Structure formats: C-alpha cells, structure tokens
Amino acid sequence: MDPDFRGDIDHHDGTSDATPGGYVEKRRPGELAFALFLTAASLFLLYSAYGISGFEALSAPGAIPMATTLVMAISAFIVVLRTAGLPKVTTETLAKDILPGTVIVFIGFLILFGLLLQPLGFVLTAGLFLIVAIKVLAKRGWGYTLAVALGSLVLIWIVFRVVFTVLLPSGVLPEAEFIQFFRNLIAAGAS
Amino acid sequence: METFLAILTVFTQPELLLLVGVGTFAGIYIGAIPGLSVTMAVSILISFTFSWDVYPAISLMVGIYMGGVYGGSRTAILLNIPGAPSAIATAMDGYPMAQRGEAGQAIGVTTVMSFFGGLIGILVLALAAPFVSEFALSFQPRDYMLLAVLGILLVGSLSSGSMIKGIFAGSLGIAIGAVGRDPLTFTERFTFDFQIMEGGISFIAVMIGMFGVSEALMQLQNVNMKAVRQKIDKIVPSFGTVKKFLPLSLQTSTIGVVIGALPGTGGDIAALMAYDHAKRVTKNPKTPFGEGAMEGLVAPETANNAAVGGAFIPMMTLGIPGDAVTAIMIGALFIHGLNPGPMLMIDQPNMFWFIVGALFTANIFMLIFGLTGIKIFTKIVEMPRAIIIPLILLLSIVGAYAVNNSITDVYWMLGFGVFGYFMRHYGYPLGPVILGVILSRLLDDNWRRAIISEREDLGRFFEGVFTSPLSLVLFVAVILIFVSQTPLWTAMKKRLFRKTPS
Numbered sequence: 001m002d003p004d005f006r007g008d009i010d011h012h013d014g015t016s017d018a019t020p021g022g023y024v025e026k027r028r029p030g031e032l033a034f035a036l037f038l039t040a041a042s043l044f045l046l047y048s049a050y051g052i053s054g055f056e057a058l059s060a061p062g063a064i065p066m067a068t069t070l071v072m073a074i075s076a077f078i079v080v081l082r083t084a085g086l087p088k089v090t091t092e093t094l095a096k097d098i099l100p101g102t103v104i105v106f107i108g109f110l111i112l113f114g115l116l117l118q119p120l121g122f123v124l125t126a127g128l129f130l131i132v133a134i135k136v137l138a139k140r141g142w143g144y145t146l147a148v149a150l151g152s153l154v155l156i157w158i159v160f161r162v163v164f165t166v167l168l169p170s171g172v173l174p175e176a177e178f179i180q181f182f183r184n185l186i187a188a189g190a191s
Numbered sequence: 192m193e194t195f196l197a198i199l200t201v202f203t204q205p206e207l208l209l210l211v212g213v214g215t216f217a218g219i220y221i222g223a224i225p226g227l228s229v230t231m232a233v234s235i236l237i238s239f240t241f242s243w244d245v246y247p248a249i250s251l252m253v254g255i256y257m258g259g260v261y262g263g264s265r266t267a268i269l270l271n272i273p274g275a276p277s278a279i280a281t282a283m284d285g286y287p288m289a290q291r292g293e294a295g296q297a298i299g300v301t302t303v304m305s306f307f308g309g310l311i312g313i314l315v316l317a318l319a320a321p322f323v324s325e326f327a328l329s330f331q332p333r334d335y336m337l338l339a340v341l342g343i344l345l346v347g348s349l350s351s352g353s354m355i356k357g358i359f360a361g362s363l364g365i366a367i368g369a370v371g372r373d374p375l376t377f378t379e380r381f382t383f384d385f386q387i388m389e390g391g392i393s394f395i396a397v398m399i400g401m402f403g404v405s406e407a408l409m410q411l412q413n414v415n416m417k418a419v420r421q422k423i424d425k426i427v428p429s430f431g432t433v434k435k436f437l438p439l440s441l442q443t444s445t446i447g448v449v450i451g452a453l454p455g456t457g458g459d460i461a462a463l464m465a466y467d468h469a470k471r472v473t474k475n476p477k478t479p480f481g482e483g484a485m486e487g488l489v490a491p492e493t494a495n496n497a498a499v500g501g502a503f504i505p506m507m508t509l510g511i512p513g514d515a516v517t518a519i520m521i522g523a524l525f526i527h528g529l530n531p532g533p534m535l536m537i538d539q540p541n542m543f544w545f546i547v548g549a550l551f552t553a554n555i556f557m558l559i560f561g562l563t564g565i566k567i568f569t570k571i572v573e574m575p576r577a578i579i580i581p582l583i584l585l586l587s588i589v590g591a592y593a594v595n596n597s598i599t600d601v602y603w604m605l606g607f608g609v610f611g612y613f614m615r616h617y618g619y620p621l622g623p624v625i626l627g628v629i630l631s632r633l634l635d636d637n638w639r640r641a642i643i644s645e646r647e648d649l650g651r652f653f654e655g656v657f658t659s660p661l662s663l664v665l666f667v668a669v670i671l672i673f674v675s676q677t678p679l680w681t682a683m684k685k686r687l688f689r690k691t692p693s
Contacts, residue, residue, distance in 0.1 A: 016277075017274030017460065017620040017623075018276065018463050020351075020356070020618050021616060021617070022619075023618070024351070024353065034617050045381065048382070059647060061376045061378040064634060065381065068362040068365040068366045072359055072363055098613075101414070102411045106408060107605075107609055110584060110588070110608075113380075113588055114588070114605060117588070129581065132579055133580070137576070137577035137578075137580065138575065156586075156589075165242060166593040167596060174474040176431060
C-alpha cells in the first residue's frame with residue numbers, strides 16, 4: 001500500500017512531517033497563489049535583509065538573514081514553477097475544501113477574542129467564545145450549549161488560576177476580590 | 192553511584208512520580224484523540240509550566256511525550272484514524288485486524304511492543320549520550336552550523352512531501368528566529384522600525400500557532416465525523432507472540448533510535464520507515480501486509496517509541512533537537528535558564544540522568560495504563576469535536592498570552608496559526624519551521640564565530656571543513672541530500688540501474 005495515499009481524511013490532514021498534506025502530483029485550489037505569495041514575501045524579506053548590513057562582511061548581522069531569505073525566495077520560486085506545471089485537482093474548490101465558511105468564521109472569532117480579552121477580561125471573553133463556538137459547531141439546544149460551555153469554563157479557570165497560577169486579564173469582573181473572598185473564608189475556617 | 196541516584200530522583204519525590212504518571216496518562220489520551228497531538232500539547236504546556244521548577248515541568252512533558260506517541264495507535268486501530276502523526280503506519284494493519292474482531296489483541300501487542308521499543312530507545316540514550324557529549328566538546332562552530340543545516344534538510348528529504356517545501360519551511364523558521372535585535376551587535380533585523388518587533392517574535396507564539404491553532408482550524412472541516420465502535424476482548428498478548436516478533440522488533444527499534452537521533456526527524460518518519468523495512472524483510476507473513484499483518488503493527492510501534500529516546504540524544508548532547516517535540520523542550524529549558532548542549536551534560540549531569548529516569552518511568556506507566564482501562568479509553572475518544580476544537584483554541588490563546596502577558600503574542604500566534612493552516616493544506620511540513628526558529632540563534636552565532644576565526648576568509652573556512660574529518664562528513668551529507676533531490680541524481684540512478692542487469 002502506498003503510505004502517501006490513505007484516503008481523503010488523513011491525507012489532507014498534514015499533521016505529520018512524514019506526510020505533510022497536499023498532493024504531490026496535483027495542484028490544489030489556491031496552491032499556486034499561495035506559492036506566488038510566498039515568493040513575493042520572500043523577495044520583500046530579502047530586500048529587508050539586505051538593508052540590515054548589506055554586503056559589509058561575511059560575519060555581519062545581516063549575513064544569515066540574507067542567506068536564509070535568498071534560500072526562501074529561490075525555493076518558493078521553484079515551488080511556483082513546479083506547481084504551475086501540475087494538473088489541477090478537479091474535485092475540490094477553494095470555498096469547500098481549502099477555506100470553508102466555518103474556518104473564516106472561526107478566524108473572525110479568534111480575532112474578536114484577542115480584541116476583547118483585555119477590556120472585558122478573560123472570564124467573560126472566554127465564556128462568550130465557548131458559548132458561541134459550541135453553539136455553532138454542535139448545533140444543539142441552548143441548554144446543552146450553556147451547560148458544556150460554562151462547565152468547561154469553570155474547569156479551565158480553576159486549573160489555570162489554581163494549578164498553573166497563570167495571570168489572566170481580569171477586565172470588568174472583580175476576580176481578585178472573588179479569590180480573596182474565598183481565601184479569607186478558608187483562612188477563617190482554618191484558624 | 193551519583194548517576195544512579197539521579198536516575199532515581201523521580202522515585203524519591205512522590206510529586207515528580209505523580210507528574211510523570213499524570214503526564215503519561217494525559218499523553219495517552221491526547222495521542223488517542225484525533226486532532227490533539229503531542230506537539231500541540233507540549234507547546235501549549237510550556238507557557239503554563241514556566242513558573243514551575245524545571246524538574247516538575249520536564250516530568251510532565253516527558254510523560255506526555257511518551258504516552259502520546261503510544262496513544263495514537265488506539266484510534267488508528269479502532270477507527271482507522273491515526274490519533275497522532277506517529278501512528279499513521281499503525282492504521283494500515285491495525286484497522287484490518289480490528290475489523291476482523293481482533294482489536295483487543297492488536298492493542299495488546301501494540302502496547303507491549305511500544306514498551307519494548309521505548310525501553311531500547313532509553314537504553315541507547317543512556318549509553319550513547321555521555322559519549323556523544325564528550326565527542327561534542329571537540330565540535331567546531333562550523334560543525335554546529337552544518338549539523339543545524341543538516342537537521343532542517345533531513346525532515347524534508349525523508350518525508351513523503353516535496354523537499355523544496357521543507358527547505359522553504361526551514362529557512363522561514365531561521366528568518367523568524369532572526370527577527371529583533373541581533374544579540375551580538377544590537378542591530379535591528381526585520382523589525383521594520385516597529386518597536387514591538389525589537390524583542391523578536393516569541394517562539395512559543397509561533398509554536399502554539401503552528402501546532403495548536405492551525406491544527407484546530409484544520410479539524411473544523413471534519414467536525415461531524417462519527418466514530419465506529421469496535422469490540423474489544425483479550426488484551427494481554429501471550430509470551431509466545433511477543434517472542435515471535437522479538438527479532439523484528441529489535442531491528443525496527445534500531446531504525447527508530449537512529450531516525451529519532453538524527454536531528455530533526457522524529458517518530459512519524461521512523462514509523463513509516465520501519466513499516467517499509469518490515470515489509471521488505473518479512474518474506475511470508477501469516478496475513479498479507481495491509482490486511483492485518485501483525486508485523487505491520489510491531490514495526491511502526493516499536494520504532495516510534497524507540498525514536499523518543501533517540502530524539503533526546505542530539506537534544507541533550509548538542510542542543511540540536513531530534514524532532515519537533517524535543518525542539519519545544521529545548522525552548523522550555525531555555526525559559527528555565529538552561530542551555531542544552533555538551534556543557535549542560537558536564538555541568539549538570541543530574542539533569543540528564545533525571546530525564547533518563549523520567550523517560551523510563553513514563554515507559555512503565557505507559558505499559559500499565561495501556562494494558563488496563565482500555566474500555567474507558569474508547570469512551571473518551573468519542574468526545575465530540577464540537578467541544579474539543581473550541582477548547583483547543585481557547586487554550587492556545589491563553590497559552591500564548593500567559594508567557595509574556597502580552598496581547599501582541601496572541602496576534603502573532605493567530606497569524607502563524609492561519610499561515611500554518613495554509614501550509615498544511617498545500618503540503619509544506621511544519622516541523623522544519625519550529626526547528627529553524629529554535630536553531631536560528633545557534634546557526635547564526637556559530638556561522639559568525641566560524642567565519643571570524645577564519646578572518647572572514649571563505650577559502651580558509653572551506654580549508655577547515657575539508658581538513659577536519661567530522662566537518663567533511665557533515666558537509667558531504669548536506670551536499671548529498673541536496674543532490675539526491677535534483678534531476679541529476681535520478682539520471683545517475685537510471686544509468687547505474689541500467690548497467691547492473693546487462
């Protein structure tokens with residue numbers, strides 16, 4: 001059996017360096033555009049690397065950046081040439097297989113998450129995110145969504161604040177006071 | 192004697208023992224749940240454990256690593272979905288066995304063989320690493336540089352994808368690692384005059400983005416995949432079965448250790464190569480390969496666990512990661528102020544022996560957890576992706592934020608997540624990117640040290656390369672890998688093969 005081709009699911013997956021996804025002999029939708037983008041970006045970075053110290057010396061701070069961006073530009077360009085020569089995958093479209101609506105929506109959610117994290121605080125933002133995300137993905141009733149979302153939120157909050165003692169933005173909720181309240185309770189109980 | 196005590200550190204501190212156990216247990220689950228990978232878990236964990244001491248943090252990661260590499264076989268056998276990259280080869284014969292109703296036996300053999308492979312990997316690590324590190328003291332800066340280049344090239348050349356994409360990914364990683372102020376001359380590199388870029392891009396943000404967010408986004412496409420239940424009975428394999436596969440498992444373990452020890456290449460590549468090897472050496476399998484041959488289970492499972500021990504060899508002795516997970520662990524050691532490499536082995540040998548002990552313990556835990564409680568595992572795997580994906584995304588954001596308490600890191604992480612998502616779709620390997628980021632500093636420093644010591648003279652530099660046996664071997668290896676990917680090589684091979692039959 002050809003280890004490179006085991007049906008659609010894990011072949012598209014790309015989680016492994018041994019089988020990095022994509023097709024070897026075919027061009028997926030958007031693949032050429034991506035390769036072109038990489039080439040352009042590499043050339044821009046090469047120009048920027050040249051600006052660091054130019055051809056001043058082999059040991060200059062710009063030497064390795066220039067060498068690596070040059071390799072990037074060349075390899076990206078070779079990829080463009082190779083990809084351009086490959087036949088297209090006829091069964092796939094950009095909107096269905098590469099960048100479906102859900103993925104775009106979730107990227108949007110994540111950007112919103114980043115924007116709201118500091119003003120609203122971790123607990124509220126994460127709660128909102130989980131509720132919306134699970135509602136969208138699971139397509140179940142509000143009861144299920146709320147129970148699962150809030151349940152996991154409480155669990156995560158306890159694990160991070162108590163076990164890992166990670167500092168998260170508190171935002172509008174009086175989180176510190178809340179924790180202190182419980183500390184006082186425990187302290188009062190202990191004495 | 193002191194060495195022995197260091198190995199036993201894990202057992203003398205119940206807290207560490209517990210963490211290794213919890214790690215292994217969690218690792219098996221993470222490995223078993225498709226969409227969660229060890230690389231993802233370890234990269235997210237770095238940011239959460241950085242306020243801990245080194246030993247507990249490492250204990251947890253070692254456990255997750257060992258358990259996760261093994262755990263992927265579960266879903267590969269039961270559902271034909273490799274739960275972890277290293278289990279891709281396992282599915283080819285494991286699933287047909289499960290369809291025949293031999294899931295229990297398949298899991299049993301897998302578990303024992305993973306333990307066996309893991310053990311060999313650890314033994315080789317314990318025996319070889321001290322010698323390698325002594326040898327490593329004689330390494331010149333140029334040797335380090337060549338090794339780093341070799342590591343990045345190897346991933347691309349040994350994987351089934353295109354090598355040129357691997358080279359691109361590796362150089363991208365080096366470029367990302369170079370962003371910020373140059374540590375030697377304080378010159379700004381790739382900062383585009385943004386003050387925010389001066390400190391560089393947090394490598395943890397890159398890792399979590401590439402392995403957490405991009406993977407979760409990828410999984411969004413198969414949210415509704417349904418699991419198929421298999422019946423599981425008789426788990427513990429008979430001694431006869433184990434004995435029968437002992438010769439093969441020794442060979443495939445060796446493959447595993449060697450591939451693991453090569454810089455850059457890890458368990459997933461080792462497993463596929465071992466599978467190929469088993470196919471070649473097994474002349475008359477009881478059942479053909481691909482239809483449930485036991486050999487097809489033994490080979491990848493011994494190899495991928497053996498690769499764990501192997502991957503630690505270059506990491507501990509040279510500071511060059513053996514695979515993506517050890518690359519992340521090097522990052523974790525950096526955060527704790529340790530600098531992996533030959534000096535760490537000499538200054539703090541206990542650190543090394545502690546890791547050996549922790550790996551050994553994790554291996555035992557893996558055997559215990561693997562042979563018990565299989566029924567519960569199947570239930571957990573059925574946890575719906577509609578819940579897992581939002582949780583991964585949430586953890587990724589928290590993880591990226593927590594390291595520096597900076598929202599910029601979150602955006603970097605998101606950016607690299609989306610970028611990595613496209614890279615996965617179009618067949619660019621992600622391992623070399625992380626390798627490049629981690630090795631960027633080492634490559635840069637050693638290149639400059641090497642060329643300055645040769646008074647900026649390329650001729651003298653190459654004279655040095657050609658007069659030192661080690662540098663020469665490394666240099667030839669780098670060139671060979673390059674040539675093997677060009678049309679020149681195929682033409683040469685054709686000519687050679689045409690000659691032999693005539």
